[in-house]
Amino acid sequence: EIVLTQSPATLSLSPGERATLSCRASQSISRFLAWYQQKPGQAPSLLIYDASNRAPGIPARFSGRGSGTDFTLTISSLEPEDFAVYYCQQRSNWPPLTFGGGTKVEIK
């Protein structure tokens, strides 16, 4: 099973600041990684697929990069609606599909 480790667990930032979230895989997953955003009381929502492709309707301030074992989600300038929990998910080696433990982006 591929383990995804996200860091940091919590990121405290102000609106307008840049957020950088990390996801590390226990073995190479090529570029088969997605990022999701989850707000309280809601299901996760797809942001990025295949490491760097924005899903339809996702603003350009969200970007993803990486390959192999190290991946990054960057939010270039935080908007109030971006404060949420973010998860990564791999589809390289399944079953099982696996998720990271999440990074909470909170208002400083």
Add this chain to the structure above:
Amino acid sequence: EEQLVESGGGLVQSGGSLRLSCAASGFTFSSFDMHWVRQTTGKGLEWVSAVGTASDTYYADFVEGRFTISREDGKNSLFLQMNSLRAEDTGVYYCARVTKWGWYFGLWGRGTLVTVSS
């Protein structure tokens, strides 16, 4: 509008059973692989099971033969029969549809809460 709506969750005693349902609308259900993903306090987001368009099935190891996924394309419905439930199965169960780019989840339901009392 594309939509998934889960139902069937509730409170059950350890060792009991539940059958979750997911009603799909707004898209061609039969054309998509479908999944169940759960969110628990202890483990966060966990993939549970998948059923392909040919009714091929896949399960997480922790299922250990206790759950059965199925689909009924004529009724645009997905099911998860859960037997021998354990306290650690407590959580919100989401029905999810894959994307055209692979097994990522582009459409989620709102989830149904399963609580297993010990």
